[in-house]
Amino acid sequence: MLMSYSQYYLEQRPQGPATDKDVRVRTVEVEALNEGQLLIKNDYFSLDPAIRGWMSDEPSYMPPIALGDVIRSSTVGTVVESRHPDFAKGDIVYGLNGWEEYSLSDGYFLTKVPKDSPFPLHYYLSVFGAVGLTAYFGITDAADLKPGETLLMSAAAGAVGSLGGQLAKNMGCRVVGLAGSEEKCQWLKADLGFDAVINYKTEQGRLNDAIAEACPNGVDVYFDNVGGDILDAALLNLNSNARVVFCGSISSYNANEPVPGPYNYWQILAKSATVKGFLISSYFERFEEGALAVAELLEGGKIEFRDEIIEGFGNTLTAFNKLFDGSNKGKLMLKL
Amino acid sequence: MLMSYSQYYLEQRPQGPATDKDVRVRTVEVEALNEGQLLIKNDYFSLDPAIRGWMSDEPSYMPPIALGDVIRSSTVGTVVESRHPDFAKGDIVYGLNGWEEYSLSDGYFLTKVPKDSPFPLHYYLSVFGAVGLTAYFGITDAADLKPGETLLMSAAAGAVGSLGGQLAKNMGCRVVGLAGSEEKCQWLKADLGFDAVINYKTEQGRLNDAIAEACPNGVDVYFDNVGGDILDAALLNLNSNARVVFCGSISSYNANEPVPGPYNYWQILAKSATVKGFLISSYFERFEEGALAVAELLEGGKIEFRDEIIEGFGNTLTAFNKLFDGSNKGKLMLKL
Numbered sequence: 001m002l003m004s005y006s007q008y009y010l011e012q013r014p015q016g017p018a019t020d021k022d023v024r025v026r027t028v029e030v031e032a033l034n035e036g037q038l039l040i041k042n043d044y045f046s047l048d049p050a051i052r053g054w055m056s057d058e059p060s061y062m063p064p065i066a067l068g069d070v071i072r073s074s075t076v077g078t079v080v081e082s083r084h085p086d087f088a089k090g091d092i093v094y095g096l097n098g099w100e101e102y103s104l105s106d107g108y109f110l111t112k113v114p115k116d117s118p119f120p121l122h123y124y125l126s127v128f129g130a131v132g133l134t135a136y137f138g139i140t141d142a143a144d145l146k147p148g149e150t151l152l153m154s155a156a157a158g159a160v161g162s163l164g165g166q167l168a169k170n171m172g173c174r175v176v177g178l179a180g181s182e183e184k185c186q187w188l189k190a191d192l193g194f195d196a197v198i199n200y201k202t203e204q205g206r207l208n209d210a211i212a213e214a215c216p217n218g219v220d221v222y223f224d225n226v227g228g229d230i231l232d233a234a235l236l237n238l239n240s241n242a243r244v245v246f247c248g249s250i251s252s253y254n255a256n257e258p259v260p261g262p263y264n265y266w267q268i269l270a271k272s273a274t275v276k277g278f279l280i281s282s283y284f285e286r287f288e289e290g291a292l293a294v295a296e297l298l299e300g301g302k303i304e305f306r307d308e309i310i311e312g313f314g315n316t317l318t319a320f321n322k323l324f325d326g327s328n329k330g331k332l333m334l335k336l
Numbered sequence: 337m338l339m340s341y342s343q344y345y346l347e348q349r350p351q352g353p354a355t356d357k358d359v360r361v362r363t364v365e366v367e368a369l370n371e372g373q374l375l376i377k378n379d380y381f382s383l384d385p386a387i388r389g390w391m392s393d394e395p396s397y398m399p400p401i402a403l404g405d406v407i408r409s410s411t412v413g414t415v416v417e418s419r420h421p422d423f424a425k426g427d428i429v430y431g432l433n434g435w436e437e438y439s440l441s442d443g444y445f446l447t448k449v450p451k452d453s454p455f456p457l458h459y460y461l462s463v464f465g466a467v468g469l470t471a472y473f474g475i476t477d478a479a480d481l482k483p484g485e486t487l488l489m490s491a492a493a494g495a496v497g498s499l500g501g502q503l504a505k506n507m508g509c510r511v512v513g514l515a516g517s518e519e520k521c522q523w524l525k526a527d528l529g530f531d532a533v534i535n536y537k538t539e540q541g542r543l544n545d546a547i548a549e550a551c552p553n554g555v556d557v558y559f560d561n562v563g564g565d566i567l568d569a570a571l572l573n574l575n576s577n578a579r580v581v582f583c584g585s586i587s588s589y590n591a592n593e594p595v596p597g598p599y600n601y602w603q604i605l606a607k608s609a610t611v612k613g614f615l616i617s618s619y620f621e622r623f624e625e626g627a628l629a630v631a632e633l634l635e636g637g638k639i640e641f642r643d644e645i646i647e648g649f650g651n652t653l654t655a656f657n658k659l660f661d662g663s664n665k666g667k668l669m670l671k672l
Contacts, residue, residue: 059606060606061605061606061607246604249602258599259599260597260598260601261597261598261599262596262597263594263597264597265563265585265596265597265598265601266394266396266585266588267395267613268611269397269613269615270395270396270397270613271397272612272614272615272618274613275604275610275611277603277604277606277608278605278608279606279608282577
């Protein structure tokens with residue numbers, strides 16, 4: 001036997017937050033590598049809201065995780081054995097693997113970390129990974145954002161939101177962020193330079209007015225990571241020809257029944273607005289360009305980025321569920 | 337006194353279909369024209385689903401009709417008196433006025449029918465008016481439709497739908513229409529050349545499958561005039577990078593409580609789709625271009641257009657409510 005390791009797999013589809021009845025640990029044994037395979041020892045794996053979506057049996061942009069399959073996730077790690085022509089033992093690689101100590105890979109969608117990279121490994125799951133590039137292409141391309149316009153960012157203290165807001169500030173926009181605690185709001189305003197912030201918990205019930213007050217010139221772009229009440233309030237504040245970048249809907253990922261679309265859906269027509277479904281996979285061919293641009297901004301001190309790293313394989317599920325109660329502070333990853 | 341005439345005004349906001357308790361008739365007297373005013377004797381006025389929306393007190397692309405105000409509508413008629421420099425007695429004009437025998441106007445948004453127009457007057461409320469131009473710019477511009485793509489058209493036997501479908505056929509697209517009777521479906525297929533039709537009444541409960549069968553290559557553009565269940569079924573059948581032209585939501589105009597957005601709103605993200613709110617007023621500067629293009633297609637026999645004209649001022653409300661039970665056959669107008 002070449003290796004035995006632990007992995008989280010999907011035992012049953014969660015109703016609400018994923019529990020240890022839904023997502024269980026098992027031991028996997030790899031006898032030997034086939035031609036074209038490689039084995040990666042993972043250093044970090046990623047905890048993202050989208051993973052909860054993949055646990056459900058709903059038609060989406062990727063197939064659901066099949067029952068019995070490993071929980072799908074990005075990882076970064078070191079090649080320990082390879083029979084793949086493009087990867088050698090010792091290469092550091094990142095890509096779509098799973099919540100597991102080791103990953104057996106055929107190299108598909110796998111990228112090497114440059115040998116001379118001055119950045120910590122986990123950056124390749126956060127600021128240079130899907131999260132960073134979602135913020136980058138979401139703001140610089142999909143949003144069609146122009147200097148002087150107002151951007152309203154939901155989940156603004158989250159990984160995508162905090163980076164996206166800073167990118168828009170760099171473009172000369174007014175940036176207003178929604179977050180769920182005073183500490184987060186303070187961070188966005190004082191440290192990241194957001195023009196205004198809204199605590200959506202204390203403003204619950206008057207979100208519409210709170211947005212109107214924070215966006216005196218209306219909302220030109222709403223970047224939607226959350227759906228739900230915040231989306232409804234944002235739609236009521238759109239300017240004519242506004243754009244909604246529809247990037248996620250974290251408020252509904254743990255729902256047990258079908259969640260209706262926004263009650264204010266009509267505002268899309270009333271404001272001649274455009275809602276664009278945003279999938280980072282559409283930008284696959286521009287990933288390198290995006291990562292270089294983000295790295296340059298990072299090195300120039302133009303943006304800052306907050307990672308939250310939880311250690312210990314056994315803490316995966318507890319850490320994952322922090323995404324849904326708003327208690328994480330930045331891009332969440334698990335360190336093995 | 338210069339003139340006395342009847343008009344429909346909004347007494348109270350309707351709950352459900354507008355009744356004669358909501359929309360009442362009164363006599364208006366015009367003493368004399370002020371400088372800059374003109375008086376139009378209306379020949380036709382327009383009955384459109386959008387008017388029901390304006391009767392509600394909801395934020396939209398135009399202010400609601402105020403209580404006590406005339407019911408807003410397009411009309412075409414003859415100038416009988418003018419103190420406006422741009423309009424003379426005898427000019428035939430069309431524009432946004434109201435459900436009334438005469439309209440007092442300040443010339444705002446009023447257009448003259450060319451003296452040599454070979455077309456019947458009521459065409460200026462239908463195929464050359466907002467309806468025709470909605471179909472024209474919706475299909476040729478907003479939809480971003482390419483030859484060979486599949487267009488799914490809701491309310492396909494309606495004024496916008498029947499014209500829009502034919503325009504897409506002329507562009508070399510596969511056109512699939514949804515309509516509410518066998519007679520309408522037959523007309524779309526046999527007379528207008530639609531590639532496939534779906535009777536959404538007999539297919540209720542399996543709309544998703546019916547659309548999948550009629551669109552074997554998926555839906556590239558869904559032209560939404562209706563909202564509701566049909567929108568939900570259409571969203572499930574979108575191709576990657578599909579476009580939804582959001583033009584209306586007739587299924588919800590008579591609702592008494594807030595109508596949620598589509599349950600399958602998530603599909604917009606899952607398919608990287610774009611939903612574009614479509615308002616014909618955004619194209620105001622291109623109206624002449626559009627009307628010329630539509631006239632050319634009409635004269636060349638490339639499109640046909642069905643008007644339904646109801647006679648008699650007193651029949652206005654009964655005629656208007658035909659729009660919501662699907663019993664009208666083409667662009668509905670009232671002849672005075």
